[in-house]
Amino acid sequence: MPARLVELLQHLVNGLSVGTIYALIALGYTMVYGVLKLINFAHGDVYMVGAFSGYYLAGRLVPERAAGAPPPGLAGATLQAALVTLGAMAVCALLGLAIERFAYRPLRGRARLTSLITAIGVSLLLEYGFQLQPIRGLPVAFPPGPTPRFFPELLPRADWSLGGVSLSNYDVIGLAVAVALMIGLQLVVYRTRFGTAMRAVSFDPKVAALMGIPVDRIIAGTFALGSALAAAAAILNAVPRPQIHPLFGLLPGLKAFVAAVLGGIGSVPGAMVGGLALGLAEELVAGYTASSFKDAIAFTVLILVLLFRPDGLFGRARVEKV
Amino acid sequence: MSAAPLLEVRDLRVHYGAIEALRGVSLEVAAGEVVALIGANGAGKSTTLRAISRMIRATAGSVRLDGEELLRLPPHRLVARGLAHAPEGRGIFLDLSVGENLALGAWLRRDRAGVAADRARMHDLFPILAERRDQPAGTLSGGEQQMLAVARALMSRPRLLLLDEPSLGLAPQVVERIFGVLREVNRAGVALLLVEQNAHQALRLAHRALVLETGEVAMRGTGPELLASPEVRRAYLGE
Ligand SMILES: Nc1ncnc2c1ncn2[C@@H]1O[C@H](COP(=O)(O)OP(=O)(O)OP(=O)(O)O)[C@@H](O)[C@H]1O
Ligand SMILES: [Mg+2]
Numbered sequence: 001m002p003a004r005l006v007e008l009l010q011h012l013v014n015g016l017s018v019g020t021i022y023a024l025i026a027l028g029y030t031m032v033y034g035v036l037k038l039i040n041f042a043h044g045d046v047y048m049v050g051a052f053s054g055y056y057l058a059g060r061l062v063p064e065r066a067a068g069a070p071p072p073g074l075a076g077a078t079l080q081a082a083l084v085t086l087g088a089m090a091v092c093a094l095l096g097l098a099i100e101r102f103a104y105r106p107l108r109g110r111a112r113l114t115s116l117i118t119a120i121g122v123s124l125l126l127e128y129g130f131q132l133q134p135i136r137g138l139p140v141a142f143p144p145g146p147t148p149r150f151f152p153e154l155l156p157r158a159d160w161s162l163g164g165v166s167l168s169n170y171d172v173i174g175l176a177v178a179v180a181l182m183i184g185l186q187l188v189v190y191r192t193r194f195g196t197a198m199r200a201v202s203f204d205p206k207v208a209a210l211m212g213i214p215v216d217r218i219i220a221g222t223f224a225l226g227s228a229l230a231a232a233a234a235i236l237n238a239v240p241r242p243q244i245h246p247l248f249g250l251l252p253g254l255k256a257f258v259a260a261v262l263g264g265i266g267s268v269p270g271a272m273v274g275g276l277a278l279g280l281a282e283e284l285v286a287g288y289t290a291s292s293f294k295d296a297i298a299f300t301v302l303i304l305v306l307l308f309r310p311d312g313l314f315g316r317a318r319v320e321k322v
Numbered sequence: 323m324s325a326a327p328l329l330e331v332r333d334l335r336v337h338y339g340a341i342e343a344l345r346g347v348s349l350e351v352a353a354g355e356v357v358a359l360i361g362a363n364g365a366g367k368s369t370t371l372r373a374i375s376r377m378i379r380a381t382a383g384s385v386r387l388d389g390e391e392l393l394r395l396p397p398h399r400l401v402a403r404g405l406a407h408a409p410e411g412r413g414i415f416l417d418l419s420v421g422e423n424l425a426l427g428a429w430l431r432r433d434r435a436g437v438a439a440d441r442a443r444m445h446d447l448f449p450i451l452a453e454r455r456d457q458p459a460g461t462l463s464g465g466e467q468q469m470l471a472v473a474r475a476l477m478s479r480p481r482l483l484l485l486d487e488p489s490l491g492l493a494p495q496v497v498e499r500i501f502g503v504l505r506e507v508n509r510a511g512v513a514l515l516l517v518e519q520n521a522h523q524a525l526r527l528a529h530r531a532l533v534l535e536t537g538e539v540a541m542r543g544t545g546p547e548l549l550a551s552p553e554v555r556r557a558y559l560g561e
Contacts, residue, residue: 196422197429200415206377207413212401212430212478 006164011287012280017171017240019279020178024233025256026263026271027185028226034202034266035222038112041119042099043230044253045126046092050231051151051244052130053088056140058152074156081154085177085235089228096227100220130246144246151242154235170240181232182272188225189268198222202266255282255298262305264312273313326389328353328513329374329482334383336366336373343369345537346383349515351482356504356514358524358545360558361534367517368410370534371484374515375400375407387482402430404481408488410517412471416460420451423459423470427477437477444473447503465492472500482513489520501527521558525549533558 001009025047032040061080072080103122107115134141158169189195197218200208205215237252238244259278263270278298286294305312327350336344344366351357359367373380376397385392387403395403406427415423424444428437445452448469454462459470468488475483488504489497501523508514508527518524525531525545533541533554541548548554 193429196418196426199418199422200426203415203417204413206397207409207415208426209397210375210377210401210407210409210413211426211474212398213426214396214398 001163001165003164007287009165011283013165013167013171014287015280015283016276017174017279018283019276020175021233021237021252021275022256022259022279023272023275024178024181024229024236025252026259026275027182027268028230029257029260030263030265030267030271031198031222031226033260034268035198035205035219036104036115038104038115039119039257039265040099040104040223040226041116041253042103042122042126043226044249044251044256045123046095046099046227046249047230047234047253047256048130048244048246048249049095049126050088050092050227050234051238051248052144052149052246053091053231054084054235054238055144055149055151055244056142057084057087058154059140077155081239084154085232088231088235092227092231093224096223096225097220099227100223105216105219127246127250146246148243148245148248151238151244153242154239157240168240174236174240177232177236181229185225185229185268194218194221251295258298258302258305260312262301262312264315267312267314270312270314277313327351328355328388329515330384330386330389331370331374332384332386334370334373334385335381336369336378337381343537344373344380347534347537347539349532349539351513351515353481354508354511354513355530356508356516356528358521358528358531359515359517359534360519360521360524360531360548360554361540362557364536365534366537367534368486369537371407371486371515371517372409375405375409375484377407377409401478401480404479405484406475406478406480406482407484408471408475408486409484410486412467414459414462414467414470414474416458418459419456420459420462420470421455424451424474424477427474431478436479440477440479444476448473465496468492469496469500472503476507476512480512482515483507484515484517486517487519488516489518489523497523521554522549525554 025043028043028046029040032038032043061083099122103118104115107118130143131146132143133145134143155169155173160167189198197208197213200211200213201215201218209215255278256275259274260271261274262278263272263274278301281301282294282297285297329351331347331349334344334347335342347366347370349357359370361367369378372378374385374392376392380393387405390403392400415426424441428440431437450466451470451473459467462470468490472485472488485504488500492500497520504514505527516524516528525548528545531543531545531548532539533548541551541554543551
């Protein structure tokens with residue numbers, strides 16, 4: 001293959017791999033915004049907690065092998081990786097429920113600014129709480145403290161080269177899992193009773209309650225769902241890029257927020273497309289100009305969207321017929 | 323001595339900030355009865371319905387359905403008690419399909435066969451809802467949305483249906499159609515509390531009626547009594 005094509009394909013592979021992570025995180029922002037009209041600024045930190053949950057779970061499930069012990073079989077390793085991922089998703093779903101119940105629900109019906117400030121408070125609590133020194137007497141070293149940790153290798157890495165484009169099993173698995181999760185979410189949102197209720201609450205919670213929909217429970221379920229997706233994103237990201245620390249949700253959180261705005265905040269397909277588009281844009285701009293621009297792309301995109309298309313790609317202005 | 327009413331509203335008060343929109347409204351609806359609520363713009367008709375169905379919070383008073391205090395229940399529990407409300411502005415979920423909107427009226431119901439039968443009946447009454455089933459409800463015209471709002475409210479099989487200006491902005495034939503359906507629904511035993519600008523239609527359908535003026539009940543009587551009242555004829559029937 002010509003070198004230019006190889007280079008382009010390589011950027012596409014890398015861009016997709018990052019883009020799916022942004023998309024998964026962006027879904028949480030957009031769904032919560034849908035039902036509460038609130039940007040949950042603690043969402044990036046939920047993602048961070050997802051990575052640490054995976055880290056601790058892996059520490060228990062995948063203990064250090066004694067020197068010379070045989071490596072686990074591929075089936076065993078896959079099972080462990082799946083358990084770690086599902087476990088982290090469950091932990092974050094509970095965290096999402098707790099954040100909704102104790103931070104946001106008491107403020108329902110108050111000025112929106114109050115909730116926004118609370119969101120920032122929850123975010124700081126998680127970021128700085130996780131930087132405290134470990135509490136003595138716990139079975140694991142928690143909180144982890146400020147020093148970066150290395151996420152364990154859940155699966156043995158395999159690198160391939162396809163006509164010069166390098167690709168690993170992590171890329172393939174990450175993409176497959178992310179796509180499966182997004183298809184699953186799409187089915188939940190558009191094909192289930194819960195999903196219909198969620199969309200009804202997004203449109204008008206008062207009328208949704210008239211239908212008998214328990215609005216608070218739907219909102220709580222939405223937090224749990226979005227938080228679980230963030231945890232999955234965190235594991236998918238931490239496996240190939242294994243350094244994790246308490247502030248490691250900050251930048252992906254902000255970028256995923258931009259992705260959600262780009263797609264049209266409140267729109268589920270928009271968050272998916274926005275995440276992929278942002279991942280690709282970052283990779284292409286960084287690849288063809290200078291990689292130091294990479295982190296600026298998201299914010300440039302944010303400014304452009306807000307200036308020229310504030311409803312995002314999939315956002316629609318609502319026109320009510322009289 | 324007549325039986326206890328289905329709906330019993332006592333001294334209902336509602337404030338919007340410092341404004342008192344309802345100043346102690348009391349009314350009753352018996353099982354199977356049609357009660358019309360008429361009054362000028364801003365009299366508090368919609369506020370009364372919204373306070374009963376808990377879309378807004380009442381400041382004081384009591385709302386009992388079959389003797390049970392509704393103001394103490396979470397709003398989403400009301401539909402299971404047999405109360406449905408087709409609110410002012412129709413309250414259609416414009417993003418959702420016509421079919422999904424209709425299905426949401428029966429969100430709590432578990433009897434699939436019964437829901438399917440009711441859906442078929444709504445499709446008979448309002449064929450447009452069958453034709454446009456898979457399209458976003460936002461693509462319906464105003465009148466079609468009104469039909470959807472009434473049909474959706476009926477999908478919960480209510481015992482009491484609150485209707486806020488179901489004929490607003492509709493062509494005369496459509497008004498006839500909706501009132502025909504309401505008459506039929508009432509004949510099947512559903513009680514109606516009907517707010518209408520179209521006082522003629524409402525008073526002809528109603529067993530009893532109330533006139534609201536600035537948040538208070540100014541007059542009550544049977545439908546024919548109010549239809550015959552010179553004051554009502556002057557103020558609300560444009561004579
Ligand atoms: N959300 C609100 N905030 C402040 N005031 C309100 C609100 N809703 C209604 N009001 C006021 O309360 C009073 C009663 O309003 P309501 O909507 O109940 O009147 P209505 O009888 O339904 O009138 P219409 O025939 O125009 O629908 C009016 O003075 C109105 O301006
Ligand atoms: Mg009104």
